[in-house]
Amino acid sequence: ALDDSIDSLASDGDFAALDSLLADDFIYAHSTGTVQDKTEWVDSLKPLVGKRRRVVSGARAELHGDVAIVAGDVDIVWVDRDTKYNRYVRVYRQQQDSSWKAISQRTVPAPDRFV
Secondary structure, eight states: OHHHHHHHHHHHTOHHHHHHHEEEEEEEEOTTSOEEEHHHHHHHHGGGTTTEEEEEEEEEEEEETTEEEEEEEEEEEESSSOOEEEEEEEEEEEOTTSOEEEEEEEEEEOGGGOO
């Protein structure tokens, strides 16, 4: 649920809620090679609201104490252009208050999934 929420909130433009799920030191390494910190990524999403959706499927989670790793597919479904098929790994760290926050995400192209 937490993992799906990040992509739903990013797609829907609920940036305050998205911000609350990302650690202050969150880093996103995109499939394009661009690397952004939390503020840069959230700011880059703002002009994309209504133009695309981030659709997660096949997510699998591993729990390692206070670290969780989630991997799966994330498709960027554009309204006016071709869908981008990616795979992702997102890492979470449990906070002192027992909540979980994303600390890292990396996406890579998934050419075997191209239609």
